[in-house]
Amino acid sequence: MSLRDVEVRARKTEAIIALAIILATSPIIIGFSLIILSSFSKSMVTNFDPSSFHLTLENWINLLQGKSAAVGGLKENILKYTLNTAVVALGVSLVVTLVGTMSGYAISRMNFRYRKHFLLLILLLHAFPGSVLIVGVYFIYRLMSPIAMGSITTFSFFYVIIARASLEIPMAVWLMKGFFDLIPWEVEWAALIDGASRLTVWRKVMLPLVKPGIAAILLFGFLAGWQDLIYVRTFLAEKTLATFIEYNLGTLEFAEMPLVAAAATLYLLPTIIFFITSQQLLLKVSLAGLKR
């Protein structure tokens, strides 16, 4: 046996691990590949049968022109759905970041009664799946929803954003608390003594130092809003990409499946792009406790 450093695994072990990871992820990768492939095909590519693939851009053209199902002939405005999805996603992202950053700072810096219990309570909130809470959330929705029908659409957007964001906030608060905990008190004090006001300290010293954390919760918030189906489906007065796809799947007999595949691909895009571009950032997040 040759000598090696502690962290270095044997080549053979490494190959086995790599193979195991590939095998474990292959169903997901194959599934996504088939959807993307089908979106460029006349009929769905299924059962690993390459003969069912006939290249066409028709699906994408139809999709962007707003034709939904060839059979139903219903006009569906996909661009509007995409916009709706983006509004919800950005809204969630913004609310999560604002609340997460500020409460993370407060919890990290302020020493108040029952602080520890409060932190544990937040964690407990995070443990509840959103779908479990939906009855209660719907009840509040009914209580709050305006009587005037004209404003219900606007209200539903606000409501979905706030409700969905509140599911993400516990995690964001914990993450940001961790980032602020890493900044020593002395750095803040140094700035105060250098002549900065509390607000200037926050803006010029604290925020730049927690940038990776802010970027991470912005991203997580956006993806949470973008991916959400159940809250959007329950509360939003309009369709998003998720509900559009779900609606089409509900009418499977009539739905033009390659078109749905194209919509699904469009829906997947931000997730893929974000994860590829922000890999470095997300790695940093997971290391936040150890390294700065």
Place this chain on the structure above:
Amino acid sequence: MVSIKLDRVTKRFGKIIAVNNVSLEIAHKEFMALLGPSGSGKSTILYLIAGIYKPTSGRIFFGDKDVTEIPPKERNVGLVFQNWALYPHMKVYDNIAFPLRLKKVPEDYIRKKVVEVTKMLHIDHLLDRYPYQLSGGQQQRVAIARALVKEPLVLLLDEPLSNLDALLRIYVRAELKKLQKKLGITTIYVTHDQAEALAMADRIAVINEGKILQVGDPETVYNRPSCKFVGGFLGSPPMNFIEAGLEYANGDVYMIIDDNKIRVPRQYIEIINKLRPDKVIIGFRPEDTVLVRKERDIINRTCFYGEVYAVEPLGREYIITISINAKLIKAIVPRDQVFISGEKTVVCPLEEKIVLFDVKTEKALELLI
């Protein structure tokens, strides 16, 4: 530049009293060291002066001006933290320029000042680096430059040398002292290292458990400690302490250490006769102790018998630990005087250097009259 006055300042954190009724005056241009073990409240005093903490009671004055209620940014103090607290996301130049930028002075003036102060501290070639690209000594100088650039009334240093390696510390010590004298800036230096305090300060305030035990110049604090704690905290190795019973016989007083019966040092005879204690603690410094082999070599009236317990050669001198009936004391002897473990010896503390402490209050006897 100003004098600083603390008037009966107390700071509580919940139930803990960090600073207990402290009064202290620091003169204009003076270099004052606050010396104490960790957790003694010395850093808290510094932060009270800086304005980071507000006193629970008491007032703080800069000159004649009461600054107790004034926020830190208006006090014009420079503070160097133990961990230096540089802004990690800013380059050295921006770190040092930060206090001036907040004052909204013109950028050319800022550049001039930054170059001036960094030249003085020999870090003017590092302006484009980030703090993590600097060594400990360089980071420390950047921190000092940042504290000095706004020309503060008071310079506060919170153990600035404790994160440097031992050799660099001794070098920077001298440099810092020189800089302080050159700038003539009122300086308060917090440290737990008695050697640093003795080496640098004009005056030392020894602090323990939130109270100031003694304030004085290094000479006085070292040679005439006001209480057992001060004697035991300063010096390396620290002061020796032996408890002794007192015997009063026909006008004479003797101190009894087990089988040894020795005379009370001359300077204490009057005090002892006034106070009439039945026990005292004898304190004497290892370097004020002479070891002799034979009784005929005895140099004074305050010698007693012991047995060599351990010998530590230190190059320049030897530290000899002596057991007096299982109680250990230390003596520093020149290296040409050879002792071996187990040897019988006579310990002769220099009479005029002996300090006697009260057993109950642990204060020096002369302070109890």
